[in-house]
Amino acid sequence: MPEMLLEVERVSMRFGGLQALAELSFVQQAGSIQGLIGPNGAGKSTLFNVIAGVNPPTGGHVRFRGQAIERLPAYQRIRLGIARTFQNLQIFRDLTVLENVMVGCHSRFHGGMFAAMLRTPRMRAEEARMRDIAYDKLELLGMAHKAGIQAGALSFGEAKILEIARALAGEPTLLLLDEPVAGVPHGEVAQVADVIRRVNAQGTAILLVEHNMRFVMGLCAHIVVLNHGCKIAEGDTRTVRTHPDVLRAYLGAEETEHA
Numbered sequence: 001m002p003e004m005l006l007e008v009e010r011v012s013m014r015f016g017g018l019q020a021l022a023e024l025s026f027v028q029q030a031g032s033i034q035g036l037i038g039p040n041g042a043g044k045s046t047l048f049n050v051i052a053g054v055n056p057p058t059g060g061h062v063r064f065r066g067q068a069i070e071r072l073p074a075y076q077r078i079r080l081g082i083a084r085t086f087q088n089l090q091i092f093r094d095l096t097v098l099e100n101v102m103v104g105c106h107s108r109f110h111g112g113m114f115a116a117m118l119r120t121p122r123m124r125a126e127e128a129r130m131r132d133i134a135y136d137k138l139e140l141l142g143m144a145h146k147a148g149i150q151a152g153a154l155s156f157g158e159a160k161i162l163e164i165a166r167a168l169a170g171e172p173t174l175l176l177l178d179e180p181v182a183g184v185p186h187g188e189v190a191q192v193a194d195v196i197r198r199v200n201a202q203g204t205a206i207l208l209v210e211h212n213m214r215f216v217m218g219l220c221a222h223i224v225v226l227n228h229g230c231k232i233a234e235g236d237t238r239t240v241r242t243h244p245d246v247l248r249a250y251l252g253a254e255e256t257e258h259a
């Protein structure tokens with residue numbers, strides 16, 4: 001029996017008069033890849049923010065490995081094993097690729113600022129360890145040969161993969177990917193899909209928000225569909241693709257398939 005990793009239970013999110021999420025419930029098993037789709041404004045990013053700890057929900061519960069986390073600050077959730085990437089690229093363009101990934105290691109290390117400034121032996125050892133972990137992540141994602149170059153010189157697809165590598169540096173058990181192929185040229189999409197499969201093969205569960213339907217259907221065995229903050233369908237790709245409410249929601253929103 002697979003472990004229940006994430007339980008979203010009747011989660012609501014209200015911004016003033018706007019109900020962005022309405023009593024939304026779903027679960028995610030450890031080690032699974034799950035898609036979260038829905039037209040613009042359906043509530044996908046709001047849900048990511050609730051799970052990652054940007055905003056507490058106005059109702060309901062989020063449990064991670066059985067523990068209620070909906071009131072925990074974001075940094076504590078990272079330590080528990082929840083990592084995310086963002087819709088808009090957030091890399092440090094002037095740092096090297098390796099240094100960008102090392103930034104993601106900080107949640108796992110505890111050397112203080114003074115230790116860092118004084119470059120104590122402990123701090124130097126931590127830094128060497130971070131370098132090794134960061135390099136391992138780049139190797140896993142097929143980016144080790146770019147470790148020393150400036151992140152600003154990467155292609156857009158590589159930069160999106162770099163963000164995934166940085167999120168992995170904290171050794172998450174759940175990775176939230178917010179539109180990993182938005183804006184990625186067609187020729188690089190398969191590379192990002194391959195990276196996501198590799199990450200998942202290492203045991204990391206993935207919750208994937210993406211508008212590119214072919215990409216989602218190719219990666220996810222199970223998909224949850226939101227519209228106007230409510231879950232309108234969930235199931236395997238076939239169930240979701242043929243569900244009348246899903247077809248109606250997408251037709252109404254003029255969604256297009258990018259791939």
Ligand SMILES: Nc1ncnc2c1ncn2[C@@H]1O[C@H](COP(=O)(O)OP(=O)(O)OP(=O)(O)O)[C@@H](O)[C@H]1O
Nearest residue numbers: 015018019020038039040041042043044045046047
């Ligand atoms: N901080 C906020 N304050 C007020 N309203 C918000 C806030 N964040 C989101 N919303 C509203 O909540 C609703 C859901 O937005 P959300 O960004 O979660 O949708 P989405 O499914 O991620 O859309 P997209 O696919 O376009 O990214 C929208 O109506 C949005 O305008």
